[in-house]
Amino acid sequence: MDTDPTSKSFPSDVKVDSKSIGGTTVDLSNVPPEEEGRLRRIFDLNLLPPLAFMYLCNALDKGNVGNAKTDGWDKDINLTGNQYYLLVMIFYVPFCLFGTPISLLVKKFSAARVLPMMMIGFGSMSLFTGIAKNFSEVFAIRFFLGIFESAMLPGVVFYLSTFYKRNELASRVGLFYAASSISGAFSGLIAYGVFHIKNPKHHAWQYLFWIEGAGTVSFAIFALLWLPKSPSTWKRLSSRQKAIANARILADSSVVSDERLDIRDAFRPFLDPMYWIWALISLSFGVPLASVNNFLPQIVASLGYSTVRTNLLTVAPNIVGTVALLLLTFSSDYFRERSIHICIPLATALIGFIILGSIDVLAHRHTAYFACFLLTSGAFAPSVLVSAWYSNNTPNESRRAVVAAVMVAIANSSGLISTNVFRAKDEPKYIPALATSAAFGGLCLVLVASTGIYMRMENRRRNRAQGVEITAADVDTELLAEGPRSPSFRYMY
Template sequence: MAALSHHHDVGRSSKEHVETSNKGLTDETFIFSPKEERRLRRKFDFFILPPLTFMYLCNALDKGNVGNAKTDGWDKDINLTGNQYYILVMIFYVPFCLFGTPISLLVKRYSAARILPLMMVGFIFAIRFFLGIFESAMLPGVVFYLSTFYKRDELASRIGLFYAAASIAGAFSGLIAFGVFHLEDPKYHSWQFLFWIEGAGTVSFAVFAWFWLPRSPSTWWLLSPREKAIARARVLSDSSVTVDERLDVRDAFRPFKDPMYWFWALISLSFGVPLASVNNFLPQIVASLGYSTIKTNLFTVAPNIVGTVALLLFTFSSDYFRERSIHVCIPLATAIVGFIILGSIDVLEHRQVAYFACFLLTIGAFAPSVLVSAWYSNNTPSESRRAVVAAVMVALANSSGLISTNVFRAKDEPKYIPALATSAGFGGFCLILVAAVGTYMRFENRRRNIAQGVNITAADVDTAALGQGPKSPDFRYMY
């Protein structure tokens, strides 16, 4: 196998592998075979992804279990009236948005392998407001953490596998609630058992994750010295400028001087509204079809499973084709159709059509979050900057929950027409933005190729050579 320097070869279809230093590229090369790389990637897939996925499953269950508990009368048992339930859901999002960025800086400084398990323990001891603090850095922390193990064309599918835990959590939560709500105890409500069971699982796994997850590939006891070198070379060739970069807070916020990140911010804000609507209110949407409490929870399972399968299909396809924007537009359009159907028909007279629309919501709502996270991470080669960008963007997406929870109002039950219209509108706005940004990136890459007399893509350029980010001459957008 030929060695690779940071100088690209015009029209090169695949990248070779090279080890570099944190100070920049050197003349020394580190050569390894595709078989060795596959073996290393399998270790990441089998020993890193599953515990992270289960952590996020716990996160999603603890965050969303109030929706299931409400179908069992939790809100009435604690004497909530009027819009108080919806206000309670909204309160969660305030610290969820505000604390994600500062905690993500701790994730970069001390590693997700240490900070996130500590946050998990806080899940079950917190009231709703503080729960938002403890859960705020989970998604951006894991997105950044995975970007230190995987290359750019591997990231979306791995985030997808991880994020599938959030979407499948709706199915698990529905199944758990279906079983737990059959319990009859003269002293305790059924929904109390739901909280206890999910909380116990969260704390138990947090202890395991603390001892199992490595701080970085370079410190993982499961890897041989050669595997650590391969892991380092992979990241430098197609993920980061440097490995184990020291945190520079001022430099970490520098990307926001680039207008492109403001467009990503608007995209994150807009796709977050339909996502929050589906995550928080799918049980209530299904309940509007007139089913019993137990059937309502059971009937949320299938849409969540189908949405999870669609999420994985979109993310794996996106990585395979090294393409993000079109793969974001397709599910967005699907979700918009679902919201329009639910808002324009009599759901009680057309239950089957309305229930089909619930499948369109989950198919369309889950994938954009993962793909957009991979999109801006792929185009941010600095580790510190990537950590902050992920935190800010996820916080903006989460802030959309404030919009969603304020348009789902008690007086609009059971049809929630204003909420469905708002969710569809934000989805349409996001679709336009994504299409525009993807088109711009394609034209910008073409302009740079013409100006330099070359024909290259993001796949042909080592990220180790992109110390100036988009200002680097060799930089090409991964669109």
């Protein structure tokens, strides 16, 4: 049996884009590791900080109603019954519907241009929320907020996949997504400070919306001027660096770089049943994620603390959740493994929901607060790792852009489930909501574990059939053009 990956034979009918950049062509095998490392650091330092701050603003503007509610925002604008929960829910309708079409615009016109424009939109919605006076006005604002925020996550995941190789993607998306998970801490700290403002002309929660909205719009203008459209058009890079960047992507992440959008071909992955499994996984992990993102302040408030202290107590769980997210994503990239790293946080969050749903939280405050740490430690990471998982197994750029958009839309649709099970009549314990979140988390755990086992078995079967011993790391993307349909394909599991 031939066990040398370099001597393996694969189908030779796959066309590969071998164009040079600026007249410069490089063989990646001859590029010194330190030179490739310098290029990677340029990407890290110039892309990740602004993208992370953009997503921080995204999360703050989406979730600040939870903090505002602890200051009496719902009462000041005369919300009654389930109207607050309807306002949280309506966000997810356009969020799901518009994610895919706007992500196609991201592919066509570049995330570096489309996403900052969307950012100006959702920052403006936060500003308008500060002056809205009733349910109908906020309802309209939340609807448009969902449109403007819909393509942020899939757009950035796709954007980063055009700069980074497969074994670099999860950690970078993790750093970016950490801004969302830490946003709960920032939101709590900002609310803690803002709610000390005493002004008879305005409510303290109005300042919360205005401060966060103004910061978002201001940074969007900077991002519009700063972010490069692609490595091949980035003026900061030399011709050789552009060629190395192109070679990196062609060798490990994309069949063709800077590919033109083909809408019909872009939807082809959904002919493969594996993508429907990933869709179910996205739907199921989205419920506990939305529950934690939207209702952690209310869960902490159920422990009986004051408004100011409630917002302060949301900080530590969000920080711990962010650290867990980064540890898991960096470990996942290091070991080039996804499924086990997704199962670990899913099980952690499941335990947290079970604890909160089965104890008297007022009688066991410390245990209940500890469960909040389990929720954040387990809810954040699956979103990043699953996004990296299906992106790693989709080497075509157009297909990857559409897959990311559709999967994120499905995950976000889970917010409709989460917001409909958190009901006013179940306050403050929210037992049905906790049970529902736990059930979906358990379903996701089973699906991910089963899929990971199947991928391992399928890779071994293909190795036996071809008389080789290779992994996904050994196979160049030029040999993976047809994805799992290609006999040379190996899943990154």
